[in-house]
Amino acid sequence: MKTLIGSTAAAALTVCLCLAAPVSAQGLDGVVQLDVLDGGRTAKGTYLGALRLTLKDGWKTYWRAPGDAGIPPQFDWTGSRNVGDVSITWPAPEIFDQNGLQSIGYEDQLVLPVEITPKNPAKTVHLRGEMDLGVCKDVCIPERLGFDHTLDADAGRNPAIAAALAQRPYSAREGRVSKASCRLTPTADGMQIEARVTMPSAGGREVAVIEPGNPALWASQPDTVRQGDTLIARSEIINASGAPFALDRSEIRITVLGAKHAVDIKGCSAG
Structure with a gap:
């Protein structure tokens, strides 16, 4: 209905959306690092991987619904090859208080499992794109991180991906x-x-x-x-x-x- x-x-919403607009951060090398993890192929033929964000001590990043003081993450997969459907599993986040405002996200590290349905099951899957995200410590700033990785169909079970999946709501x-x-x-x-x-x-x-x-x-x-x-x-x-x-x-x-x-x-x- x-x-x-x-x-x-x-x-209020106009201000929020302006803050959330993707902008490339300058002079912040090393605050957050992104790499792609391999989890091999599933029994139903999909590829299992993950985007892993590693943050410097004291820094946080945000959940898909970041609260009043956060920047929502956005993904661009357009440079990828042989990618049909993309399904993201978000681990349960934490709640943080920032200067009287509530934000929702993760600290230290986020492993974000991604399940890929290939367009052609006989071909490899190549992930290439960008992730726009916010990171926060004493100040909150936007970051844009690129990824470029061919998924390994023969990779075994990845403990980090398994742990992140177990943390889903x-x-x-x-x-x-x-x-x-x-x-x-x-x-x-x-x-x-x-x-x-x-x-x-x-x-x-x-x-x-x-x-x-x-x-x-x-x-x-x-x-x-x-x-x-x-x-x-x-x-x-x-x-x-x-x-x-x-x-x-x-x-x-x-x-x-x-x-x-x-x-x-x-x-x-x-x-």
Whole structure:
């Protein structure tokens, strides 16, 4: 089900998108290093690899939904050969406080598993492209890193890739989610979303992250509270252009980050 609303230009989102624009960093050699790991071919014929980011002590980088103080990563695979579908598995991230703002990401190292479906199973897969990302310590800055690597079909099991895959969030079923609903209410600048997720605690302080499913839209960091078996998260979704937008509940993604584990919930019913 889609809900259509009108909205005015959102100054806060405009600032956020300007900060997130890919820019090549200058004079920051050695802050972060990218290399490609090989994991061989899977039983279904796909290639398993990973982008490994190694950061200097004290530096952090960001998750796909980086929070209020982060820069979202972007990938350009256009220089690659024999690449059909690309599937990325994000390990569960950490939550950081930066000058009173919340960011979501990783410190020290990030191993990002990538599964590649080749266009032609009989040919090798060559990954070539760029990754735009943000890194942060005392200041937050954008970086652009290139990669150029032919995947090794005969490579054995890679422990680093296996460990990163094991750190993925639980699915809704694994997290014992029995219900997820979203109530949508128009606001002056966009739309308020109230998500209610019935599930056992993920441990300690739980933080919900809401992704609208449309890269043109931005969701504020939700206020998250638990009432018994139900986790309630409220956020505002806005469009920087100020144009009306459709919000499809089936595309909304809710990730619950807890002390014990994370839970990835795709889609929600009407609330």
